[in-house]
Amino acid sequence: MELCPSIKNILLLDSEGKRVAVKYYSDDWPTNSAKEAFERAVFTKTQKTNARTEAEITMFDNYIVVYKFVQDLHFFVTGGEDENEIILSTVLQGFFDAVGLLLRGNEDKNEALENLDLILLCLDEVVDGGVILETDANVIAGKVDSHNMDAGAPLSEQTITQALATAREHLTRSLLQ
């Protein structure tokens, strides 16, 4: 048995099963097509289930997959068949909540793609090479957003420079759209 809990992959897909961001930590899927086949299989298997209030779980091909959906975002965490299911779901919950914090409650595909940099950093902070790095959503989000963590705070509490930076950011985003 694998002695140290290990994560095989973390997937964030949209409501059609397309990738928003994925990260594989195992060589079980050596090629991109193998990865896509796995994502397709996971997506079709879980698509019809209701994983919105509580994380759901399924098992196939000797993998345990825990998953949770919000709006058009589907979060998955995969582990080996001997893995402690509750550890996997803790990782899922950590990632899920951290993304929620980072997207400030607007969890949908557009917002996720707009802030893809944050999502990628978030993945980077959750698991490192299959080893669980952090499971506390606040800590994860804090690490990702340490440089502008308080940008969401009321303007009065921000310094002038910060406020300017935020304003510039909002402007750039609206221009980009």
Place this chain on the structure above:
Amino acid sequence: MAQPLVKKDDDRDDEVDYSPFLGIEKGAVLQEARVFNDPQLDPRRCSQVITKLLYLLNQGETFTKVEATEVFFSVTKLFQSKDIGLRRMVYVMIKELSPSADEVIIVTSSLMKDMTSKTDMYRANAIRVLCRITDGTLLTQIERYLKQAIVDKNPVVASAALVSGIHLLQTNPEIVKRWSNEVQEAVQSRAALVQFHALALLHQIRQNDRLAVNKLVSSLTKGSVRSPLAQCLLIRYTSQVIRESANTQAGDRPFYDFLEGCLRHKAEMVIFEAARAITELNGVTTRELTPAITVLQLFLSSSKPVLRFAAVRTLNKVAMTHPMAVTNCNIDMESLISDQNRSIATLAITTLLKTGNESSVDRLMKQITNFMSDIADEFKIVVVEAIRSLCLKFPLKHRSLMNFLSNILREEGGFDYKKAIVDSIVILIRDIPEAKETGLLHLCEFIEDCEFTYLSTQILHFLGIEGPKTSDPSKYIRYIYNRVHLENATVRAAAVSTLAKFGAMVDTLKPRIFVLLRRCLFDNDDEVRDRATLYLNTLGGDGAVVQTGEDVKEFLFGSLDIPLVNLENSLKNYEPSEESFDINSVPREVKTQQLAEKKAPGKKPTGLGAPPAGPPSTVDAYEKLLSSIPEFANFGKLFKSSAPVELTEAETEYAVNVVKHIFDGHVVFQYNCTNTIPEQLLENVTVIVDASEAEEFAEVASKPLRSLPYDSPGQTFVAFEKPEGIPAVGKFSNMLRFIVKEVDPSTGEAEDDGVEDEYQLEELEVVAADYILKVGVSNFRNAWESMGADCERIDEYGLGPRESLAEAVNAVIDLLGMQPCEGTEVVPNNSRSHTCLLSGVYIGNVKVLVRLQFGLDGPKDVAMKLAVRSEDEAVSDAIHEIVASG
């Protein structure tokens, strides 16, 4: 013209799904990446471009070597920027690009600077990046910083260093092992995750040192672990320690109290980990199980699907070995049948099928029927298999269970699902005589409308064997003959063969069968016509009703007792000529022999870096080797060579294993020796064998090994005489004797003077199994019938308490050294009885067949009925003798 244009615009408006990466293209992004080279860096813009690059990689796009190098070099320029957000993206980008060794050098200094930075976030990330891309040489340079980082005040930095250590241990273990003191300090950290990472690394560093792991576990289980994840690790290490110490200690299990204490932990993951660990203990007792089952039962009614799944999956496993322990959960389990999550529902059902008693079967079947329609095929297969074992457990319930199977057989389903059902029905027919007639009729109805050729032919074949033995064989004829009308050629041919079998076995049906077969002569497929002609001729279809001869039956029902591979080879080599192909010329045993031999080296533990290569291990090679030695040349034909038996522990100075060569009147021990000390040369190596515990053996020859240099295996032989044709057994103690010469490692030259020395080897036994060749038969039942009961010997034995049925079965197979047939060496989980079929050739070339019937008698006691058939009464007795004395 205008119309479609407008429509197109409409479409675009409908597309609410606007993506910032819409229409993104690799070439353009690579162009954009030039902004990294600007003298005035715009951090925000650079971040965006990196995000785009990462997006492309994430979507499965690949960069060519040149593109990757180009991107890498320009990304390294971004270290000039002080923007924290950008730096984070640079770190991720470098990891994704996984640069080559010569590229790594470019960023090393920047990363090392970050590693010693005052900003925690820089330190943590730089460590992770650098350790990911570095190689051994660079590692020694940064080792000092890493050791510091492990005990860093900031938990993120410490975790980064520890996790990197876990990864580096795979590639540079000798370096990471030097950090043991720092890691040990980190285990005491107050930060939860640091403790978890430190414990994982510490255990990996020490995993090969059983004593150290033991000490680690005993000190930590006294309670200083705060993090739930670390606690889970500790539970895993603890059960490993328990597993490894299980054989040495009796009485109370060490550390069980710790596991039980963890059941009261506040974190669910720890509770579950502990409960699972307890259920997986070797030979767990009911008393030990109870508290674990209780917490799992609570999980069953949790609102969280993950918890319910984890609990029911674990209980399902427990039910295989301790069905009674799980029955308390049956009520909770039954409510899970309607669980939204179908995985949970399936697991609940199969658990119930394992734990249910005879009276609950009917109720259960009703619930399952509703459930079957809305689950996927793979779940259905699991249920079918569970129902099959339930039916074997409660044969009286075969009617309702068989009905269930035939109902689901009629419903929609894929090949694997249908095959699972058909297989189950076949097994039930075979094992439960009362179920035979209904079962066969269900199968007949199924082939009326079966889309799978493979299943139709299998069923037709099975019908041909079982159908004629029923009370009214004629009722099957219609179903079979319908196939000749309605199916494809393969099925038609199978149906013709089946008809012929009915004709051969049931004389009253013969005239009608002939009529049907004659119609088949006009089939448009030549295989079907050929078969019909052949059968008409062999059965004497010229109108005369005659008793079918034994030869014909043998032809129709007999198995091809020739390995198909051999037949294929012989047919390939056959050149069409006047002389027709003679099936008797096909070699029978060579291939199976090689297979058995091939398995042997796999089992051999490879204690050394280079396993003792020894001579090639096929029988041919052994035979050649032995006949080339004049002392052994007159021993006659080699009967059997055993698999190598290790006479030394792994990782000792000298590795020795022995192969036992059995001849009619002699036994030769071939000692394969390997010298694992580079500073030594061994000369004149012999094995001194003490045969005082093997009275029937007398040493006749010994062939020493002249020289045994470091790491190049050599052989020495000792030969014994024994009574001819008698399976003499005995114990031999061995002593390796040799002359040691020191070797100068720098020049490789040995000194002139040597010292005589001895080295004690483990004992070696010649056992009865050494006199039996593993030779399989393809159809055991036929072989058994044709052997006849003339020399049959049957007796019953009590095997006493055993760990499991499977363990008892394997023990008897090993004892007899015979070839298990038809996969009967595999004992299905949870079964209370098992039949195992063995075949072999006894010394003197006597064929032996064995039928073993095992049953559980009481909780652990195994009883066995042994039936032996052979061509010689004495041999049948000898087999019983082996079992009785073994």
